[in-house]
Amino acid sequence: MSATHQPPATATTGGRLTVKDLITVGVFSAFYIVAFYVAGMLGIIPIFMVLLALMCPIVGGIPFMLYLTRVKKFGMVTITGLLVGLVMTGGGHSWQSLIIAPLVAFLADLIFRAGNYSSWKHTLAGYFVFSLWIFGPYLPMMLNLDAYLAAIEPAYGTEYVTTVKSLMQSWFWFTIPVQVAVGTLIGAYLGRGVLRKHFERAGIA
Amino acid sequence: MSLASVSALSTTAVSTPAPWLNGRSGRAWLDPRTKAFALIAINVVTLSTNGSATAWTARSFAMGIVAVLWLSVGRVRTALTTSLAFAVGLVLVQYARLLPGQLALIGGIGTLVVQFIPLVAMASYLVYSTQVSEAVAAMERMRLPRAVVIPFTVVLRFLPTIAQEHRSISDAMRMRGIGFGGRVRSPLAMLEYRVVPLLVSLVRIGDELTVSALTRGLGGSRTRTHVSRTGFGWRDALLAVAVLIPVVALLGGGWRA
Amino acid sequence: MIEVRNVHFRYQHGEEGAGLSGVDLHAAAGEVIVVTGSSGCGKTTLTRLVNGLIPHFFEGDLSGEASVAGRVVADTPPAEAADVVGSVFQNPRSQFFTVDVGSELAFAAENLGQDRDEILARVTESAQQLGLDAFMDRSIFQLSGGQKQKVACGSVWVSRPRVLVLDEPSSNLDAATIADLRGLIAGWKGAGCTVVVAEHRLHYLQGLADRWLLMENGQVTREFSAADMSAMDAATAASFGLRSPHPLPPPQPLAAPAGEDVVELTGFVKTYPGAKAPALDIASLTLPRHGTVAITGPNGAGKSTLTRALVGLDKKAPGILAIDGARRDRKARLATSFLVMQDVNHQLFTESVTEEIRLSAPDADDAHLATILAGLDLTAVAERHPMSLSGGQKQRVAIAAAVASDADVVIFDEPTSGLDLAHMAEVAARLEELVAAGRLVIVVTHDDELVEACADYLVRLEGGRVVSAGPLLREGASGEAA
Numbered sequence: 001m002s003a004t005h006q007p008p009a010t011a012t013t014g015g016r017l018t019v020k021d022l023i024t025v026g027v028f029s030a031f032y033i034v035a036f037y038v039a040g041m042l043g044i045i046p047i048f049m050v051l052l053a054l055m056c057p058i059v060g061g062i063p064f065m066l067y068l069t070r071v072k073k074f075g076m077v078t079i080t081g082l083l084v085g086l087v088m089t090g091g092g093h094s095w096q097s098l099i100i101a102p103l104v105a106f107l108a109d110l111i112f113r114a115g116n117y118s119s120w121k122h123t124l125a126g127y128f129v130f131s132l133w134i135f136g137p138y139l140p141m142m143l144n145l146d147a148y149l150a151a152i153e154p155a156y157g158t159e160y161v162t163t164v165k166s167l168m169q170s171w172f173w174f175t176i177p178v179q180v181a182v183g184t185l186i187g188a189y190l191g192r193g194v195l196r197k198h199f200e201r202a203g204i205a
Numbered sequence: 206m207s208l209a210s211v212s213a214l215s216t217t218a219v220s221t222p223a224p225w226l227n228g229r230s231g232r233a234w235l236d237p238r239t240k241a242f243a244l245i246a247i248n249v250v251t252l253s254t255n256g257s258a259t260a261w262t263a264r265s266f267a268m269g270i271v272a273v274l275w276l277s278v279g280r281v282r283t284a285l286t287t288s289l290a291f292a293v294g295l296v297l298v299q300y301a302r303l304l305p306g307q308l309a310l311i312g313g314i315g316t317l318v319v320q321f322i323p324l325v326a327m328a329s330y331l332v333y334s335t336q337v338s339e340a341v342a343a344m345e346r347m348r349l350p351r352a353v354v355i356p357f358t359v360v361l362r363f364l365p366t367i368a369q370e371h372r373s374i375s376d377a378m379r380m381r382g383i384g385f386g387g388r389v390r391s392p393l394a395m396l397e398y399r400v401v402p403l404l405v406s407l408v409r410i411g412d413e414l415t416v417s418a419l420t421r422g423l424g425g426s427r428t429r430t431h432v433s434r435t436g437f438g439w440r441d442a443l444l445a446v447a448v449l450i451p452v453v454a455l456l457g458g459g460w461r462a
Numbered sequence: 463m464i465e466v467r468n469v470h471f472r473y474q475h476g477e478e479g480a481g482l483s484g485v486d487l488h489a490a491a492g493e494v495i496v497v498t499g500s501s502g503c504g505k506t507t508l509t510r511l512v513n514g515l516i517p518h519f520f521e522g523d524l525s526g527e528a529s530v531a532g533r534v535v536a537d538t539p540p541a542e543a544a545d546v547v548g549s550v551f552q553n554p555r556s557q558f559f560t561v562d563v564g565s566e567l568a569f570a571a572e573n574l575g576q577d578r579d580e581i582l583a584r585v586t587e588s589a590q591q592l593g594l595d596a597f598m599d600r601s602i603f604q605l606s607g608g609q610k611q612k613v614a615c616g617s618v619w620v621s622r623p624r625v626l627v628l629d630e631p632s633s634n635l636d637a638a639t640i641a642d643l644r645g646l647i648a649g650w651k652g653a654g655c656t657v658v659v660a661e662h663r664l665h666y667l668q669g670l671a672d673r674w675l676l677m678e679n680g681q682v683t684r685e686f687s688a689a690d691m692s693a694m695d696a697a698t699a700a701s702f703g704l705r706s707p708h709p710l711p712p713p714q715p716l717a718a719p720a721g722e723d724v725v726e727l728t729g730f731v732k733t734y735p736g737a738k739a740p741a742l743d744i745a746s747l748t749l750p751r752h753g754t755v756a757i758t759g760p761n762g763a764g765k766s767t768l769t770r771a772l773v774g775l776d777k778k779a780p781g782i783l784a785i786d787g788a789r790r791d792r793k794a795r796l797a798t799s800f801l802v803m804q805d806v807n808h809q810l811f812t813e814s815v816t817e818e819i820r821l822s823a824p825d826a827d828d829a830h831l832a833t834i835l836a837g838l839d840l841t842a843v844a845e846r847h848p849m850s851l852s853g854g855q856k857q858r859v860a861i862a863a864a865v866a867s868d869a870d871v872v873i874f875d876e877p878t879s880g881l882d883l884a885h886m887a888e889v890a891a892r893l894e895e896l897v898a899a900g901r902l903v904i905v906v907t908h909d910d911e912l913v914e915a916c917a918d919y920l921v922r923l924e925g926g927r928v929v930s931a932g933p934l935l936r937e938g939a940s941g942e943a944a
Contacts, residue, residue, distance in 0.1 A: 019424035026359020202849035377809035413556035422573030425541035
């Protein structure tokens with residue numbers, strides 16, 4: 001029990017990332033990764049994988065909205081994307097995330113910067129683009145659905161594979177951005193709600 | 206030979222013994238970069254969607270490499286249990302379809318086990334066998350900027366922190382009767398109760414860590430010393446070749462994404 | 463070594479406390495200086511000035527002259543000052559940057575670009591000195607709080623600073639580790655270093671400190687010599703708002719029965735997976751029904767294991783708690799106990815103090831809640847967010863939640879670590895109120911002064927077993943804490 005002395009919560013916009021910022025980037029990246037894993041536990045089961053793109057931005061919404069108030073500097077989201085890609089590659093997702101995540105994160109960073117890390121419209125757009133990294137884990141399946149299904153056929157049986165195949169026809173890939181968009185909206189508004197209800201009043205946002 | 210490398214050699218010869226440092230203890234000495242390379246190779250092999258017999262052989266080979274790595278750090282039990290789980294997975298993949306009806310679905314678990322065990326075992330070996338000072342030395346050797354190295358080490362530091370803080374908060378929730386079947390029923394409220402105290406805690410720990418790190422010279426203008434030596438030796442060459450074998454085998458056998 | 467002349471500092475963000483109003487501090491090589499005073503007096507701020515966190519990290523208006531080892535503080539950011547000034551903080555959990563002990567010990571010296579072989583030699587030496595050589599490959603997360611704090615001290619000392627600044631370093635430590643800390647400080651003094659310690663807990667620095675500064679409202683109001691301090695009695699110290707300047711004799715329980723109304727614990731045994739010996743082994747234990755029970759013991763004695771088992775949080779710890787003849791199994795205990803955690807931040811969930819209390823008593827009417835809030839002096843902050851409150855207020859919110867709940871067993875885990883005399887006395891008073899209201903109050907603590915102030919019964923644990931248990935004689939009128 002202690003009367004903790006917290007450093008000022010306000011973040012300056014722009015400029016170089018300080019040690020404090022870099023540590024904050026690490027803390028929130030770690031949290032985002034854990035949140036994704038918790039949501040993704042279900043995604044391991046193929047049928048839930050269909051909804052991963054929706055779940056991920058919802059669960060990440062609260063930490064991400066707080067993150068954007070703690071650091072407001074270009075590069076923060078790019079680094080998070082890189083770290084997400086790195087940990088995903090080690091933690092059971094395909095290596096393609098290592099390329100896609102930093103890339104979309106960089107684009108998201110550009111959008112956030114255009115909105116000075118505070119405009120709500122830019123926040124929504126940037127969070128949407130960032131969340132598109134979820135294409136990474138899907139990519140192997142996307143590129144080669146037939147081979148994937150052939151691989152799981154012995155295990156799941158022909159009937160199951162046929163069902164999945166009909167579900168995952170090419171139009172399925174177009175649902176991913178839609179899912180991400182819906183998830184982004186829910187996650188971002190949830191995050192903003194919690195920001196106002198808790199973090200701003202608690203003095204940490 | 207440059208003067209610097211001569212002096213480096215001579216310091217190695219007379220340098221103080223540091224039994225805690227990797228490479229001076231009984232642990233296998235591998236450069237973290239080699240281990241990271243092996244991890245990516247194993248990722249490519251195990252997660253490829255290739256279902257051919259070659260692919261299953263390649264995955265088994267990859268599992269064998271990881272088991273040897275665990276043996277090299279003296280963790281016989283980890284090597285055995287992961288190998289055994291992998292073998293059971295293989296059997297399931299091959300024979301589960303012979304089971305009646307819905308039971309055949311457990312073959313799906315087999316697929317998961319076969320794909321994830323080697324990869325997760327490799328990733329945990331990487332984390333287990335690599336000291337943070339080593340990882341930092343290797344990353345700086347790769348000329349990664351400080352803006353990547355510092356957050357990366359913070360992630361390593363905070364994954365266990367999150368687990369620990371979460372345990373305390375879960376305790377408090379159970380004690381206060383917050384939970385499904387308890388006083389709070391909406392899933393969004395549950396998410397809120399879990400996430401808010403956790404984030405507040407993490408932000409506070411992060412701030413205190415910043416203060417401590419600054420006073421320990423992090424981010425200062427001096428060139429950092431690395432007590433860990435990075436560099437490639439014969440073990441690195443051996444591991445690199447070993448992990449390339451299944452990758453090449455898959456490519457030859459019609460590798461797909 | 464340290465030259466501070468007429469320094470004024472005001473935090474940019476006002477909530478940080480007093481700041482400094484005209485402070486002077488001159489410290490020579492080989493001097494140990496203790497800075498004390500009640501919470502918010504400015505002693506932490508003074509340590510931050512010495513290590514450069516002020517004005518470079520905690521921003522604000524700084525005036526006056528401050529230099530350390532000839533370098534002007536205002537021109538030297540903390541990371542640059544780190545080769546001369548080493549800092550140890552209060553919280554062992556948040557100070558380490560790396561994950562393994564070896565890397566952490568080398569961390570500061572590596573950042574400072576010191577010679578590799580010297581770092582290796584010093585790390586090895588520090589590990590031996592701290593008794594950590596067997597833990598070098600271990601994750602710091604697996605160490606006890608005391609070991610973590612030793613790693614923090616070691617990491618700083620490996621870089622051989624000439625000035626050491628310690629901000630309430632003993633707050634979370636047990637007696638044995640505090641003795642080790644004293645040994646470390648003595649070693650630094652012997653090596654000619656200047657050591658500045660901001661502390662509430664004073665006794666372990668007796669005979670070591672050359673000068674003691676008392677701060678109030680951002681000013682140094684008194685200075686005591688080593689002789690003044692060793693002659694000072696507890697009552698005089700209390701008149702300055704200070705904790706006991708001398709170690710208390712370890713509280714000794716009387717070999718007397720617990721009385722007639724008793725609480726009985728039976729079968730509290732727990733062995734962690736993979737461990738050979740049980741971490742907790744209490745076949746039976748009798749406690750008084752009325753009064754405050756203190757549980758003490760060194761780190762690793764099984765206090766936390768017992769706490770989790772008592773509250774019913776550990777599904778794998780059996781045991782029956784019988785109160786007034788009613789036997790409570792684990793689930794019953796979970797429903798009827800309340801744990802006020804050491805880090806109360808973990809147990810506050812809602813957006814206002816009122817809601818926090820309501821969470822414990824969803825059916826209670828507003829008037830009842832208001833009474834509880836008033837009883838804990840929380841009326842003024844009823845609509846504030848719990849996380850925005852001070853540490854003491856947060857703790858009172860947790861106590862209010864306990865009062866509002868049905869729990870008749872309230873357990874406190876280290877409620878006074880890092881608290882000054884006045885706040886400790888306040889906690890003691892709260893415990894007595896709960897006892898008076900008929901609740902069974904158990905307090906798990908290292909703080910002998912708290913035990914002396916409020917405990918009626920003492921249980922001492924070692925190695926998971928009860929080594930002594932019995933009533934304590936309370937000198938109710940000694941008055942220094944009440």
